[in-house]
Amino acid sequence: xTSDEELVARATAGDHDAFNQLVKxxxxxxxxxxxxxxxxxxxxxxxxxxxxxxxxxGLKGFKGEAKFSSWLYRITLNLCRDxxxxxxxxxxxxxxxxxxxxxxxxxxxxxxxxVEDLVARRxxxxxxxxxxxxxxxxxxxxxxxxxxxxxxxxEIADQLDCPLSTxxxxxxxxxxVLRRRLERQQAEVASLRRAxxxxxxxxx
Amino acid sequence: MCDQRERLxxxxxxxxxxxxxxxxEAHLESCGDCRDDMRAFRRVRxxxxxxxxxxxxxxxxxxxxxxxxxxxxxxxxxxxxxAAGVMLLLGTAGGFAAQALMANEPGSxxxxxxxAESVPLVDIPxxxxxxxPATLVSLDEAxxxxxxxxxxxxxxxxxxxxxxxxxxxxxxxxLKRETESLVYERHKxxxxxxxxxxxxxxxxxxxxxxxxxxxxxxxxxxxxxxxSDIAYMLKQQNAKGQQQ
Numbered sequence: 001x002t003s004d005e006e007l008v009a010r011a012t013a014g015d016h017d018a019f020n021q022l023v024k025x026x027x028x029x030x031x032x033x034x035x036x037x038x039x040x041x042x043x044x045x046x047x048x049x050x051x052x053x054x055x056x057x058g059l060k061g062f063k064g065e066a067k068f069s070s071w072l073y074r075i076t077l078n079l080c081r082d083x084x085x086x087x088x089x090x091x092x093x094x095x096x097x098x099x100x101x102x103x104x105x106x107x108x109x110x111x112x113x114x115v116e117d118l119v120a121r122r123x124x125x126x127x128x129x130x131x132x133x134x135x136x137x138x139x140x141x142x143x144x145x146x147x148x149x150x151x152x153x154x155e156i157a158d159q160l161d162c163p164l165s166t167x168x169x170x171x172x173x174x175x176x177v178l179r180r181r182l183e184r185q186q187a188e189v190a191s192l193r194r195a196x197x198x199x200x201x202x203x204x
Numbered sequence: 205m206c207d208q209r210e211r212l213x214x215x216x217x218x219x220x221x222x223x224x225x226x227x228x229e230a231h232l233e234s235c236g237d238c239r240d241d242m243r244a245f246r247r248v249r250x251x252x253x254x255x256x257x258x259x260x261x262x263x264x265x266x267x268x269x270x271x272x273x274x275x276x277x278x279x280x281x282x283x284x285x286x287a288a289g290v291m292l293l294l295g296t297a298g299g300f301a302a303q304a305l306m307a308n309e310p311g312s313x314x315x316x317x318x319x320a321e322s323v324p325l326v327d328i329p330x331x332x333x334x335x336x337p338a339t340l341v342s343l344d345e346a347x348x349x350x351x352x353x354x355x356x357x358x359x360x361x362x363x364x365x366x367x368x369x370x371x372x373x374x375x376x377x378x379l380k381r382e383t384e385s386l387v388y389e390r391h392k393x394x395x396x397x398x399x400x401x402x403x404x405x406x407x408x409x410x411x412x413x414x415x416x417x418x419x420x421x422x423x424x425x426x427x428x429x430x431x432s433d434i435a436y437m438l439k440q441q442n443a444k445g446q447q448q
Contacts, residue, residue, distance in 0.1 A: 016267035023264045031260045045263045052264060053418065086429040124254035132255070146217060147252050153219055168213040179244045182251055 004068040012059045019059075023052050026069060029149060030076050036144050037080040039133060047083065051076045066158065073149065074159055077141060084137075123189065131181040139174030142167055206231075206238050216245055281401060288394040295387025 002021070010018035030051055034044035054075050055062075062071055132140055138160065145151040145159060156167045208231060214220035215228040232239050 020266040032257045035257045128255040168210040172209040
Protein backbone atom coordinates (compact mmCIF):
# COMPACT_ATOMS: atom_id res chain seq x y z
CA UNK A 1 0.00 0.00 0.00
CA THR A 2 1.27 3.45 -0.88
CA SER A 3 2.34 5.35 2.22
CA ASP A 4 0.68 8.58 3.30
CA GLU A 5 3.95 10.42 2.80
CA GLU A 6 4.17 9.28 -0.80
CA LEU A 7 0.55 10.24 -1.50
CA VAL A 8 1.08 13.62 0.14
CA ALA A 9 4.15 14.24 -2.06
CA ARG A 10 2.18 13.31 -5.17
CA ALA A 11 -0.82 15.40 -4.14
CA THR A 12 1.44 18.38 -3.47
CA ALA A 13 2.81 18.02 -6.99
CA GLY A 14 -0.76 18.33 -8.32
CA ASP A 15 -1.88 14.69 -8.49
CA HIS A 16 -5.55 14.97 -7.52
CA ASP A 17 -6.05 11.24 -7.48
CA ALA A 18 -3.41 10.91 -4.74
CA PHE A 19 -5.40 13.33 -2.61
CA ASN A 20 -8.61 11.38 -3.29
CA GLN A 21 -6.84 8.29 -1.97
CA LEU A 22 -5.81 10.11 1.19
CA VAL A 23 -9.41 11.19 1.72
CA LYS A 24 -10.67 7.65 1.19
CA UNK A 25 -8.14 6.36 3.68
CA UNK A 26 -8.77 8.90 6.43
CA UNK A 27 -12.36 10.13 6.14
CA UNK A 28 -13.82 7.50 8.46
CA UNK A 29 -11.39 8.05 11.34
CA UNK A 30 -11.82 11.79 10.89
CA UNK A 31 -15.58 11.45 10.95
CA UNK A 32 -15.37 9.26 14.08
CA UNK A 33 -13.19 11.88 15.80
CA UNK A 34 -15.54 14.72 14.80
CA UNK A 35 -18.64 12.76 15.75
CA UNK A 36 -17.28 11.78 19.14
CA UNK A 37 -16.12 15.34 19.77
CA UNK A 38 -19.35 17.06 18.73
CA UNK A 39 -21.86 14.28 19.31
CA UNK A 40 -23.72 15.40 16.19
CA UNK A 41 -23.86 13.54 12.93
CA UNK A 42 -24.60 16.39 10.50
CA UNK A 43 -22.03 18.73 11.98
CA UNK A 44 -19.44 15.96 12.07
CA UNK A 45 -19.95 15.41 8.33
CA UNK A 46 -19.51 19.13 7.69
CA UNK A 47 -16.32 19.07 9.72
CA UNK A 48 -14.99 16.15 7.66
CA UNK A 49 -15.55 18.09 4.46
CA UNK A 50 -14.00 21.28 5.85
CA UNK A 51 -11.05 19.38 7.28
CA UNK A 52 -10.14 17.87 3.92
CA UNK A 53 -10.67 21.16 2.11
CA UNK A 54 -8.33 22.88 4.56
CA UNK A 55 -5.84 20.07 4.26
CA UNK A 56 -5.93 20.35 0.48
CA UNK A 57 -5.39 24.08 0.58
CA GLY A 58 -2.63 23.73 3.16
CA LEU A 59 -0.77 20.87 1.44
CA LYS A 60 2.00 23.11 0.22
CA GLY A 61 2.61 24.35 3.75
CA PHE A 62 2.66 20.84 5.20
CA LYS A 63 6.34 20.11 5.72
CA GLY A 64 5.95 16.51 6.75
CA GLU A 65 7.47 17.08 10.20
CA ALA A 66 4.43 15.37 11.72
CA LYS A 67 2.48 12.46 10.29
CA PHE A 68 -0.21 13.41 7.80
CA SER A 69 -2.84 11.81 10.06
CA SER A 70 -1.66 13.86 13.07
CA TRP A 71 -1.90 17.01 11.01
CA LEU A 72 -5.39 16.03 9.89
CA TYR A 73 -6.45 15.28 13.48
CA ARG A 74 -5.23 18.70 14.52
CA ILE A 75 -7.20 20.42 11.76
CA THR A 76 -10.29 18.42 12.73
CA LEU A 77 -10.00 19.20 16.44
CA ASN A 78 -9.54 22.91 15.66
CA LEU A 79 -12.64 22.89 13.47
CA CYS A 80 -14.60 21.12 16.20
CA ARG A 81 -13.42 23.68 18.76
CA ASP A 82 -14.39 26.53 16.43
CA UNK A 83 -17.82 25.01 16.00
CA UNK A 84 -18.36 24.54 19.74
CA UNK A 85 -17.15 28.04 20.45
CA UNK A 86 -19.36 29.50 17.76
CA UNK A 87 -22.40 27.58 18.86
CA UNK A 88 -21.49 27.92 22.54
CA UNK A 89 -22.34 24.31 22.90
CA UNK A 90 -20.98 21.39 24.78
CA UNK A 91 -20.92 18.05 23.00
CA UNK A 92 -24.25 16.31 23.16
CA UNK A 93 -25.16 12.71 23.44
CA UNK A 94 -27.29 12.17 20.35
CA UNK A 95 -29.88 9.45 20.24
CA UNK A 96 -32.20 8.88 17.30
CA UNK A 97 -35.49 10.69 17.82
CA UNK A 98 -38.81 8.88 17.98
CA UNK A 99 -37.22 5.47 17.71
CA UNK A 100 -37.64 2.79 20.32
CA UNK A 101 -34.15 1.46 21.07
CA UNK A 102 -35.52 -2.08 21.27
CA UNK A 103 -37.17 -1.82 17.82
CA UNK A 104 -33.99 -0.35 16.44
CA UNK A 105 -31.91 -3.08 18.03
CA UNK A 106 -34.26 -5.70 16.61
CA UNK A 107 -33.60 -4.37 13.10
CA UNK A 108 -29.89 -4.02 13.60
CA UNK A 109 -28.95 -7.17 15.49
CA UNK A 110 -26.18 -9.08 13.79
CA UNK A 111 -26.96 -12.77 13.19
CA UNK A 112 -24.60 -13.80 15.99
CA UNK A 113 -25.86 -11.21 18.47
CA UNK A 114 -29.09 -11.55 20.41
CA VAL A 115 -31.45 -8.60 20.61
CA GLU A 116 -30.81 -8.45 24.39
CA ASP A 117 -27.06 -8.23 23.80
CA LEU A 118 -27.53 -5.54 21.21
CA VAL A 119 -29.82 -3.54 23.51
CA ALA A 120 -27.19 -3.87 26.24
CA ARG A 121 -24.47 -2.72 23.84
CA ARG A 122 -26.54 0.24 22.72
CA UNK A 123 -27.30 1.14 26.31
CA UNK A 124 -23.61 1.00 27.09
CA UNK A 125 -22.82 3.06 23.98
CA UNK A 126 -25.28 5.73 25.12
CA UNK A 127 -23.92 5.57 28.67
CA UNK A 128 -20.36 6.06 27.45
CA UNK A 129 -21.43 8.91 25.21
CA UNK A 130 -23.17 10.67 28.11
CA UNK A 131 -20.26 10.13 30.46
CA UNK A 132 -17.76 11.38 27.88
CA UNK A 133 -19.89 14.47 27.14
CA UNK A 134 -19.58 15.48 30.79
CA UNK A 135 -15.78 15.37 30.82
CA UNK A 136 -13.77 18.58 30.50
CA UNK A 137 -12.70 19.08 26.89
CA UNK A 138 -8.97 18.40 27.45
CA UNK A 139 -9.64 15.10 29.19
CA UNK A 140 -12.22 14.03 26.62
CA UNK A 141 -9.91 14.81 23.70
CA UNK A 142 -6.97 12.99 25.29
CA UNK A 143 -9.10 9.90 25.92
CA UNK A 144 -10.53 9.96 22.39
CA UNK A 145 -7.15 10.26 20.72
CA UNK A 146 -5.77 7.47 22.87
CA UNK A 147 -8.68 5.05 22.92
CA UNK A 148 -10.21 5.45 19.48
CA UNK A 149 -7.28 6.61 17.39
CA UNK A 150 -4.37 4.87 19.08
CA UNK A 151 -2.09 7.90 19.26
CA UNK A 152 0.96 7.67 21.50
CA UNK A 153 1.32 9.96 24.52
CA UNK A 154 3.87 11.99 22.60
CA GLU A 155 1.56 12.38 19.59
CA ILE A 156 -1.28 13.51 21.85
CA ALA A 157 1.06 15.99 23.55
CA ASP A 158 1.94 17.37 20.11
CA GLN A 159 -1.73 17.60 19.15
CA LEU A 160 -2.73 19.39 22.31
CA ASP A 161 0.43 21.47 22.69
CA CYS A 162 1.06 20.32 26.23
CA PRO A 163 3.78 18.40 28.11
CA LEU A 164 3.81 14.61 28.12
CA SER A 165 3.10 14.45 31.84
CA THR A 166 -0.02 16.61 31.36
CA UNK A 167 -1.36 14.14 28.82
CA UNK A 168 -0.94 11.26 31.27
CA UNK A 169 -2.54 13.25 34.07
CA UNK A 170 -5.49 14.15 31.86
CA UNK A 171 -5.93 10.52 30.91
CA UNK A 172 -5.74 9.41 34.52
CA UNK A 173 -8.25 12.02 35.66
CA UNK A 174 -10.57 11.35 32.74
CA UNK A 175 -10.56 7.60 33.31
CA UNK A 176 -11.21 8.14 37.00
CA VAL A 177 -14.25 10.32 36.30
CA LEU A 178 -15.54 7.90 33.66
CA ARG A 179 -15.09 5.02 36.05
CA ARG A 180 -17.27 6.69 38.71
CA ARG A 181 -19.96 7.73 36.23
CA LEU A 182 -20.15 4.39 34.47
CA GLU A 183 -20.21 2.46 37.74
CA ARG A 184 -23.03 4.68 39.00
CA GLN A 185 -25.00 4.32 35.76
CA GLN A 186 -24.55 0.57 35.76
CA ALA A 187 -25.72 0.40 39.37
CA GLU A 188 -28.81 2.46 38.46
CA VAL A 189 -29.62 0.22 35.49
CA ALA A 190 -29.19 -2.89 37.65
CA SER A 191 -31.50 -1.53 40.34
CA LEU A 192 -34.08 -0.54 37.68
CA ARG A 193 -33.95 -4.06 36.28
CA ARG A 194 -34.41 -5.55 39.72
CA ALA A 195 -37.40 -3.28 40.32
CA UNK A 196 -38.93 -4.25 36.95
CA UNK A 197 -38.32 -7.89 37.71
CA UNK A 198 -40.05 -7.64 41.11
CA UNK A 199 -42.97 -5.64 39.64
CA UNK A 200 -43.56 -8.32 37.02
CA UNK A 201 -43.75 -10.91 39.83
CA UNK A 202 -40.43 -12.47 38.99
CA UNK A 203 -41.99 -14.17 36.00
CA UNK A 204 -39.11 -13.28 33.72
CA MET B 205 -2.70 8.39 48.12
CA CYS B 206 -0.16 6.77 45.87
CA ASP B 207 1.47 9.11 43.35
CA GLN B 208 2.04 6.71 40.51
CA ARG B 209 -0.39 8.20 37.96
CA GLU B 210 2.03 8.60 35.09
CA ARG B 211 3.57 5.17 35.59
CA LEU B 212 0.13 3.59 35.74
CA UNK B 213 -0.81 5.25 32.46
CA UNK B 214 2.42 4.05 30.81
CA UNK B 215 1.64 0.56 32.03
CA UNK B 216 -2.06 0.63 31.11
CA UNK B 217 -1.42 1.79 27.57
CA UNK B 218 1.63 -0.39 27.01
CA UNK B 219 4.01 2.48 26.60
CA UNK B 220 6.33 1.52 29.45
CA UNK B 221 9.69 -0.06 28.58
CA UNK B 222 10.17 -3.62 29.99
CA UNK B 223 12.23 -2.50 33.00
CA UNK B 224 9.57 0.09 33.89
CA UNK B 225 6.82 -2.52 33.54
CA UNK B 226 8.53 -4.71 36.08
CA UNK B 227 8.73 -1.80 38.50
CA UNK B 228 5.01 -1.10 38.07
CA GLU B 229 4.10 -4.78 38.44
CA ALA B 230 6.08 -4.96 41.67
CA HIS B 231 4.26 -1.84 42.87
CA LEU B 232 0.86 -3.28 41.98
CA GLU B 233 1.67 -6.35 44.06
CA SER B 234 2.06 -4.20 47.13
CA CYS B 235 -0.42 -1.33 46.54
CA GLY B 236 -4.12 -2.19 46.79
CA ASP B 237 -5.32 1.28 45.63
CA CYS B 238 -3.29 1.19 42.42
CA ARG B 239 -4.34 -2.41 41.78
CA ASP B 240 -7.96 -1.39 42.17
CA ASP B 241 -7.44 1.60 39.84
CA MET B 242 -5.80 -0.57 37.23
CA ARG B 243 -8.66 -3.11 37.26
CA ALA B 244 -11.25 -0.36 37.05
CA PHE B 245 -9.44 1.42 34.21
CA ARG B 246 -9.30 -1.78 32.19
CA ARG B 247 -13.07 -2.16 32.64
CA VAL B 248 -13.63 1.43 31.56
CA ARG B 249 -11.50 0.82 28.48
CA UNK B 250 -13.68 -2.16 27.57
CA UNK B 251 -16.84 -0.08 28.10
CA UNK B 252 -15.43 2.66 25.90
CA UNK B 253 -15.32 0.19 23.02
CA UNK B 254 -19.12 0.11 23.05
CA UNK B 255 -19.37 3.69 21.79
CA UNK B 256 -20.44 3.29 18.19
CA UNK B 257 -20.43 5.98 15.56
CA UNK B 258 -23.22 6.12 12.97
CA UNK B 259 -22.71 4.57 9.57
CA UNK B 260 -20.68 6.95 7.47
CA UNK B 261 -21.13 7.56 3.77
CA UNK B 262 -18.41 9.56 2.12
CA UNK B 263 -19.16 13.27 1.87
CA UNK B 264 -16.20 13.96 -0.39
CA UNK B 265 -16.65 14.60 -4.07
CA UNK B 266 -13.45 13.24 -5.59
CA UNK B 267 -11.42 15.62 -7.67
CA UNK B 268 -11.53 14.89 -11.37
CA UNK B 269 -8.27 13.40 -12.63
CA UNK B 270 -5.87 16.15 -13.51
CA UNK B 271 -6.00 16.88 -17.22
CA UNK B 272 -2.73 16.98 -19.04
CA UNK B 273 -2.16 20.69 -19.32
CA UNK B 274 -1.32 21.64 -22.87
CA UNK B 275 1.52 24.09 -23.24
CA UNK B 276 -0.77 26.82 -24.51
CA UNK B 277 -2.69 26.82 -21.23
CA UNK B 278 0.48 27.81 -19.47
CA UNK B 279 0.96 30.78 -21.75
CA UNK B 280 -0.84 33.99 -20.76
CA UNK B 281 -3.82 34.94 -22.90
CA UNK B 282 -2.22 38.16 -24.07
CA UNK B 283 0.80 36.24 -25.38
CA UNK B 284 -1.44 33.80 -27.25
CA UNK B 285 -3.43 36.63 -28.73
CA UNK B 286 -0.25 38.42 -29.77
CA ALA B 287 1.15 35.20 -31.26
CA ALA B 288 -2.08 34.61 -33.16
CA GLY B 289 -1.93 38.18 -34.47
CA VAL B 290 1.68 37.84 -35.56
CA MET B 291 0.95 34.51 -37.24
CA LEU B 292 -1.99 36.01 -39.08
CA LEU B 293 0.09 38.96 -40.25
CA LEU B 294 2.96 36.78 -41.33
CA GLY B 295 0.62 34.38 -43.06
CA THR B 296 -1.09 37.18 -44.89
CA ALA B 297 2.27 38.71 -45.80
CA GLY B 298 3.40 35.29 -46.98
CA GLY B 299 0.32 35.00 -49.16
CA PHE B 300 0.89 38.39 -50.75
CA ALA B 301 4.55 37.74 -51.19
CA ALA B 302 3.93 34.35 -52.73
CA GLN B 303 1.51 35.94 -55.14
CA ALA B 304 4.06 38.59 -55.97
CA LEU B 305 6.76 35.98 -56.33
CA MET B 306 5.05 33.91 -58.96
CA ALA B 307 5.66 34.35 -62.61
CA ASN B 308 2.79 33.73 -64.95
CA GLU B 309 4.34 30.70 -66.51
CA PRO B 310 2.52 27.43 -66.77
CA GLY B 311 4.33 24.41 -65.47
CA SER B 312 3.68 21.23 -63.59
CA UNK B 313 3.65 19.98 -60.90
CA UNK B 314 5.72 21.71 -58.27
CA UNK B 315 8.85 22.81 -59.94
CA UNK B 316 11.32 25.58 -59.89
CA UNK B 317 11.94 26.45 -63.50
CA UNK B 318 15.10 28.05 -64.66
CA UNK B 319 14.41 31.36 -66.22
CA ALA B 320 16.49 33.72 -68.14
CA GLU B 321 15.20 36.84 -66.48
CA SER B 322 14.18 37.64 -62.94
CA VAL B 323 10.54 38.16 -62.03
CA PRO B 324 9.52 41.75 -61.52
CA LEU B 325 8.24 42.26 -57.99
CA VAL B 326 5.95 44.86 -56.62
CA ASP B 327 7.33 46.94 -53.77
CA ILE B 328 10.48 44.97 -53.62
CA PRO B 329 13.95 46.37 -54.03
CA UNK B 330 15.50 45.44 -57.31
CA UNK B 331 16.68 41.85 -57.20
CA UNK B 332 20.34 41.11 -57.36
CA UNK B 333 21.38 39.69 -60.72
CA UNK B 334 21.56 35.94 -60.47
CA UNK B 335 22.70 33.24 -62.79
CA UNK B 336 19.73 31.05 -63.64
CA PRO B 337 20.16 27.36 -62.93
CA ALA B 338 20.40 25.24 -66.02
CA THR B 339 18.22 22.38 -64.79
CA LEU B 340 14.76 21.90 -63.27
CA VAL B 341 14.73 21.74 -59.52
CA SER B 342 11.96 19.72 -57.90
CA LEU B 343 10.19 21.42 -54.99
CA ASP B 344 8.21 19.15 -52.67
CA GLU B 345 5.95 20.05 -49.75
CA ALA B 346 8.79 20.10 -47.25
CA UNK B 347 10.64 22.57 -49.45
CA UNK B 348 7.58 24.79 -49.68
CA UNK B 349 7.13 24.72 -45.94
CA UNK B 350 10.81 25.40 -45.43
CA UNK B 351 10.54 28.31 -47.82
CA UNK B 352 7.64 29.72 -45.87
CA UNK B 353 9.42 29.11 -42.60
CA UNK B 354 12.43 30.94 -43.89
CA UNK B 355 10.19 33.74 -44.96
CA UNK B 356 8.53 33.85 -41.57
CA UNK B 357 11.77 33.50 -39.64
CA UNK B 358 13.60 36.29 -41.41
CA UNK B 359 12.10 39.55 -42.40
CA UNK B 360 11.36 37.29 -44.83
CA UNK B 361 9.16 36.67 -47.72
CA UNK B 362 10.56 39.55 -49.67
CA UNK B 363 14.12 38.39 -49.13
CA UNK B 364 13.17 34.95 -50.39
CA UNK B 365 11.61 36.53 -53.39
CA UNK B 366 14.73 38.54 -53.98
CA UNK B 367 17.04 35.59 -53.77
CA UNK B 368 14.88 33.25 -55.80
CA UNK B 369 15.88 33.53 -59.45
CA UNK B 370 12.47 32.80 -60.95
CA UNK B 371 9.41 30.73 -60.29
CA UNK B 372 6.97 29.10 -62.66
CA UNK B 373 3.23 29.79 -62.39
CA UNK B 374 2.69 26.23 -61.18
CA UNK B 375 5.11 26.82 -58.36
CA UNK B 376 3.46 30.12 -57.70
CA UNK B 377 -0.01 28.50 -57.48
CA UNK B 378 1.30 25.69 -55.36
CA LEU B 379 3.10 28.10 -53.07
CA LYS B 380 0.02 30.25 -52.81
CA ARG B 381 -2.22 27.28 -52.00
CA GLU B 382 0.26 25.97 -49.45
CA THR B 383 0.66 29.35 -47.83
CA GLU B 384 -3.08 29.92 -47.61
CA SER B 385 -3.74 26.45 -46.31
CA LEU B 386 -0.92 26.75 -43.76
CA VAL B 387 -2.19 30.10 -42.58
CA TYR B 388 -5.75 28.80 -42.41
CA GLU B 389 -4.79 25.68 -40.46
CA ARG B 390 -2.59 27.57 -38.08
CA HIS B 391 -5.23 30.19 -37.62
CA LYS B 392 -7.87 27.57 -36.89
CA UNK B 393 -5.58 25.78 -34.47
CA UNK B 394 -4.75 28.96 -32.61
CA UNK B 395 -8.39 29.96 -32.35
CA UNK B 396 -9.22 26.52 -30.95
CA UNK B 397 -6.42 26.79 -28.45
CA UNK B 398 -7.43 30.27 -27.45
CA UNK B 399 -11.04 29.19 -26.93
CA UNK B 400 -9.92 26.28 -24.77
CA UNK B 401 -7.69 28.60 -22.85
CA UNK B 402 -10.52 31.06 -22.21
CA UNK B 403 -12.85 28.24 -21.08
CA UNK B 404 -10.24 26.80 -18.73
CA UNK B 405 -9.58 30.24 -17.23
CA UNK B 406 -13.29 30.69 -16.65
CA UNK B 407 -13.52 27.28 -14.91
CA UNK B 408 -10.54 28.08 -12.76
CA UNK B 409 -12.07 31.41 -11.77
CA UNK B 410 -15.40 29.80 -10.84
CA UNK B 411 -13.56 27.23 -8.71
CA UNK B 412 -11.46 29.90 -7.02
CA UNK B 413 -14.53 31.99 -6.40
CA UNK B 414 -16.23 29.06 -4.66
CA UNK B 415 -13.17 28.48 -2.50
CA UNK B 416 -12.96 32.13 -1.54
CA UNK B 417 -16.65 32.18 -0.70
CA UNK B 418 -16.16 29.17 1.56
CA UNK B 419 -13.19 30.80 3.23
CA UNK B 420 -15.07 34.08 3.58
CA UNK B 421 -17.98 32.23 5.21
CA UNK B 422 -15.57 30.69 7.71
CA UNK B 423 -13.97 34.04 8.47
CA UNK B 424 -17.35 35.73 8.89
CA UNK B 425 -18.49 33.16 11.39
CA UNK B 426 -15.17 33.51 13.20
CA UNK B 427 -15.68 37.28 13.38
CA UNK B 428 -19.25 36.76 14.65
CA UNK B 429 -17.96 34.42 17.29
CA UNK B 430 -15.26 36.88 18.37
CA UNK B 431 -17.77 39.72 18.46
CA SER B 432 -20.10 37.77 20.67
CA ASP B 433 -17.13 36.82 22.90
CA ILE B 434 -16.20 40.48 23.23
CA ALA B 435 -19.81 41.48 23.94
CA TYR B 436 -20.03 38.81 26.59
CA MET B 437 -16.77 39.91 28.21
CA LEU B 438 -17.84 43.55 28.19
CA LYS B 439 -21.12 42.61 29.79
CA GLN B 440 -19.29 40.68 32.49
CA GLN B 441 -16.95 43.60 33.04
CA ASN B 442 -19.85 46.06 33.32
CA ALA B 443 -21.63 43.78 35.75
CA LYS B 444 -18.47 43.61 37.87
CA GLY B 445 -18.05 47.38 37.68
CA GLN B 446 -21.63 47.89 38.84
CA GLN B 447 -21.16 45.49 41.73
CA GLN B 448 -18.08 47.37 42.84
